[in-house]
């Protein structure tokens with residue numbers, strides 16, 4: 001199971017999470033969500049489940065599972 005669940009349709013591509021992830025585990029998708037934004041994608045092999053993205057995202061995109 002993924003360490004972080006991403007609600008991709010809530011993402012507005014602001015980039016705060018990409019900037020603040022200490023492991024550079026977040027990038028933007030190649031495709032678009034239902035609002036027309038490229039959305040945050042987490043590389044599970046880099047993620048340490050620190051919760052920084054959860055704290056940083058103004059739109060409640062992330063949920064930490066462990």
Ligand code: SF4
Pocket residue numbers: 004020021022023024025026042046047048049050051052053054
């Ligand atoms: S939980 Fe931490 S390491 Fe994982 S994607 Fe979010 S900010 Fe990055």
Ligand code: SF4
Pocket residue numbers: 010011012013014015016017018039040056057058059060061062
């Ligand atoms: S902080 Fe939230 S809204 Fe902004 S790019 Fe990251 S997931 Fe998307």
